[in-house]
Amino acid sequence: MTAPAKIWTAGLIVIGDEILSGRTHDKNIAQVASWLQVQGIRLAEVRVVPDVEARIVDAVNALREAYDYLFTTGGIGPTHDDITVDAVAAALGVPVVIHPEARAILERYYETRGGLNEGRLRMARVPEGAELIPNRMSGAPGIRRGNLFLMAGVPHITAGMLDALTGQLEGGAPLLSETLGGWIPESEVADILRRTEAAFDTCQIGSYPFFRDGRVGANFVIRSVDADDLAACAAELARALAEAGYPTTPGGI
Amino acid sequence: MTAPAKIWTAGLIVIGDEILSGRTHDKNIAQVASWLQVQGIRLAEVRVVPDVEARIVDAVNALREAYDYLFTTGGIGPTHDDITVDAVAAALGVPVVIHPEARAILERYYETRGGLNEGRLRMARVPEGAELIPNRMSGAPGIRRGNLFLMAGVPHITAGMLDALTGQLEGGAPLLSETLGGWIPESEVADILRRTEAAFDTCQIGSYPFFRDGRVGANFVIRSVDADDLAACAAELARALAEAGYPTTPGGI
Numbered sequence: 001m002t003a004p005a006k007i008w009t010a011g012l013i014v015i016g017d018e019i020l021s022g023r024t025h026d027k028n029i030a031q032v033a034s035w036l037q038v039q040g041i042r043l044a045e046v047r048v049v050p051d052v053e054a055r056i057v058d059a060v061n062a063l064r065e066a067y068d069y070l071f072t073t074g075g076i077g078p079t080h081d082d083i084t085v086d087a088v089a090a091a092l093g094v095p096v097v098i099h100p101e102a103r104a105i106l107e108r109y110y111e112t113r114g115g116l117n118e119g120r121l122r123m124a125r126v127p128e129g130a131e132l133i134p135n136r137m138s139g140a141p142g143i144r145r146g147n148l149f150l151m152a153g154v155p156h157i158t159a160g161m162l163d164a165l166t167g168q169l170e171g172g173a174p175l176l177s178e179t180l181g182g183w184i185p186e187s188e189v190a191d192i193l194r195r196t197e198a199a200f201d202t203c204q205i206g207s208y209p210f211f212r213d214g215r216v217g218a219n220f221v222i223r224s225v226d227a228d229d230l231a232a233c234a235a236e237l238a239r240a241l242a243e244a245g246y247p248t249t250p251g252g253i
Numbered sequence: 254m255t256a257p258a259k260i261w262t263a264g265l266i267v268i269g270d271e272i273l274s275g276r277t278h279d280k281n282i283a284q285v286a287s288w289l290q291v292q293g294i295r296l297a298e299v300r301v302v303p304d305v306e307a308r309i310v311d312a313v314n315a316l317r318e319a320y321d322y323l324f325t326t327g328g329i330g331p332t333h334d335d336i337t338v339d340a341v342a343a344a345l346g347v348p349v350v351i352h353p354e355a356r357a358i359l360e361r362y363y364e365t366r367g368g369l370n371e372g373r374l375r376m377a378r379v380p381e382g383a384e385l386i387p388n389r390m391s392g393a394p395g396i397r398r399g400n401l402f403l404m405a406g407v408p409h410i411t412a413g414m415l416d417a418l419t420g421q422l423e424g425g426a427p428l429l430s431e432t433l434g435g436w437i438p439e440s441e442v443a444d445i446l447r448r449t450e451a452a453f454d455t456c457q458i459g460s461y462p463f464f465r466d467g468r469v470g471a472n473f474v475i476r477s478v479d480a481d482d483l484a485a486c487a488a489e490l491a492r493a494l495a496e497a498g499y500p501t502t503p504g505g506i
Contacts, residue, residue: 019282019286020286020295020298021286022283022285022290025280026283029279030272030277030278030279031275042273043275044273045273046299047300047301048282048299048300201274
């Protein structure tokens with residue numbers, strides 16, 4: 001087990017009236033927490049705040065100073081109440097600008113989906129100086145500026161953005177991985193994946209399905225900062241899949 | 254629809270390393286948010302903090318001044334890392350004392366469960382000046398002190414404490430209720446209850462099963478601060494239950 005030289009910390013701000021009203025049950029706290037755990041970064045605090053600019057600004061300023069990284073979820077969509085970009089720009093004291101690459105991504109994405117209108121173009125707005133976080137689920141990218149990461153509120157889109165950031169952040173320990181591949185329809189083994197991941201706190205299992213030579217298959221990537229846990233988790237996953245009739249190949253196929 | 258004269262607000266502090274590590278998926282934010290919505294009180298902010306006294310003290314002091322009510326979940330159990338009572342007492346500048354009624358409750362509860370040991374007695378500790386919040390799920394009570402409410406972290410125990418507080422807080426509008434009763438096993442209609450509640454943001458449906466004259470039945474209590482929504486929700490629930498073959502009696506049985 002690697003002893004980290006420094007404990008890297010992160011804060012998370014969950015933005016949205018719908019969480020505070022109870023209408024939407026937040027899934028991003030658990031998702032971001034688990035993901036950070038695997039990156040070797042400790043989630044130190046979460047705040048849930050409403051869609052009110054002054055409240056977002058206060059939370060951003062409090063947490064970006066206190067921790068190494070700050071993540072936000074929510075409020076980066078196309079409607080008038082999506083004000084995260086404006087609030088973060090205000091907190092940083094920089095203007096909001098249209099990111100040309102984000103605009104190009106949105107133009108391509110909406111070319112066959114009714115075109116880029118004013119609302120959709122809002123999703124190309126970033127605080128000046130920002131880079132993009134790829135989003136393979138829908139057109140609109142996430143936004144990175146320094147130690148700040150602005151992500152979507154919809155959990156499966158957030159998941160895609162976290163996936164794009166996996167292994168990209170300086171953390172307490174390097175991220176290790178092992179891959180198991182097989183001609184396995186992932187939907188038949190979702191339970192095994194979930195149970196195995198749940199049994200290993202420090203490990204995360206990604207499932208990457210493919211269709212090749214007329215057959216479906218998947219590569220399962222186990223990630224951890226702990227080499228022993230990684231090996232144990234990979235061995236257990238291979239065992240559980242084999243027991244259920246799904247043999248796998250180390251290294252992937 | 255009643256226009257509230259004042260918007261009553263609440264803060265919530267979720268206490269626990271297990272939430273921040275991603276090991277436990279929080280359910281209390283959504284639960285407390287929905288419950289407050291029904292009481293006519295607006296959840297204005299949530300913070301998730303670790304089991305570290307200074308961090309709990311800071312959050313308690315920030316939120317108890319900012320909002321009319323402050324709720325906490327977690328950290329009131331029997332183990333050494335349950336430090337919510339100590340942190341809240343420190344924040345308020347009062348000593349921690351054994352509450353005699355809490356002690357008596359625990360003595361009764363553990364009489365047939367191995368007796369009251371040192372760990373269990375920890376659950377009788379309260380900040381001086383506190384009252385108890387009844388807990389019908391397990392022995393240990395929750396704690397109320399002024400506008401502070403300290404509740405359990407285990408969601409179904411938290412639910413019992415919220416239930417005990419229903420209608421007890423001064424809120425934006427009086428809480429109204431309607432009851433429908435029937436000789437209905439509640440487990441057969443859980444889906445209908447959930448769907449109907451989900452369709453009415455401002456309404457909450459409580460299910461109170463009973464066994465009487467050798468038969469199972471349940472009373473469903475619909476609560477809301479909005480009379481129109483309450484009537485619509487009750488009508489829809491009666492309709493949906495009847496459609497599924499479960500007639501109900503207004504006023505309960």
